[in-house]
Amino acid sequence: MKYKSLKMGLIVLPLLFLTSCETAKKTYKVLSDPSIRVGDRLDQPTAYTLSIFATNRININPYADASDLESDLIDNGSYEDADNALEESVDDTLDSDVEQDFSESEPVITASKDLEGQNYLTVEKLIFEEKDEDTQQSTPVLIRIFQLSEKSLFLSSTYDELTNDFKKVLGKTYINHDELMIDPNQFRFIGDNTFKDGSRYLGVIAYFNDEKDRQWRDILRIRSKGEFYPFLIRITENKINLYKDN
Numbered sequence: 001m002k003y004k005s006l007k008m009g010l011i012v013l014p015l016l017f018l019t020s021c022e023t024a025k026k027t028y029k030v031l032s033d034p035s036i037r038v039g040d041r042l043d044q045p046t047a048y049t050l051s052i053f054a055t056n057r058i059n060i061n062p063y064a065d066a067s068d069l070e071s072d073l074i075d076n077g078s079y080e081d082a083d084n085a086l087e088e089s090v091d092d093t094l095d096s097d098v099e100q101d102f103s104e105s106e107p108v109i110t111a112s113k114d115l116e117g118q119n120y121l122t123v124e125k126l127i128f129e130e131k132d133e134d135t136q137q138s139t140p141v142l143i144r145i146f147q148l149s150e151k152s153l154f155l156s157s158t159y160d161e162l163t164n165d166f167k168k169v170l171g172k173t174y175i176n177h178d179e180l181m182i183d184p185n186q187f188r189f190i191g192d193n194t195f196k197d198g199s200r201y202l203g204v205i206a207y208f209n210d211e212k213d214r215q216w217r218d219i220l221r222i223r224s225k226g227e228f229y230p231f232l233i234r235i236t237e238n239k240i241n242l243y244k245d246n
Helices: 002-032 072-076 079-096 152-156 166-173
Strands: 047-054 108-113 119-125 141-148 174-182 187-194 201-207 217-221 228-235 240-244
Touching: 047 141, 047 174, 141 166, 141 228, 152 166, 152 217, 166 174, 174 187, 201 228, 201 240, 217 240
Parallel strands: 047 228
Antiparallel strands: 047 187, 108 119, 141 174, 141 201, 201 217, 228 240
């Protein structure tokens, strides 16, 4: 009888030792890496990733040149240099004694002579015209990503309201937000995100330079616990879309 008990003990003790070692290893991993989740999956905060893609024509600025601006005023911040450049241009026009049209991005100045032969100038157009489609420049756009408990205030608020004091406008429906600056033709991947407790919606806003005729927001329903969502945000010339990427 004693022999059987000793034999059983020799079998059980190694198993207990192995089990305790495995438990110790798991405990060490959790303590050394707090991001490791402990407990039932359905009790864990929902994790999500963001894949953000912008086309090469986003946030079009109709007044920007496709090439870098080369004026002295922009480069050196000197109004005097800019005035000198304008005077030289005028002098050249007067010397030619002809009517000259500049490009649409510059003032159109007509030079002529009065009856007594004196030179004078008539400024016909000083307001810059919009560029044509070939020369319009895409510019970076700011996007905000909201965790919300409800969608009603998010969808009913105006563009201006959600631009400035959006936390006050969204009130208790606001839970958290992140913001990013996205360049034209850019792809960004952001992982290791989790929803805060109480979140039921994920909303996105693209702050275009003009909200008219643009879909500048989108929103999706989510579960704040026990799920994983790979989201896709797509930004085009006149809209932002949010998808659950399958």
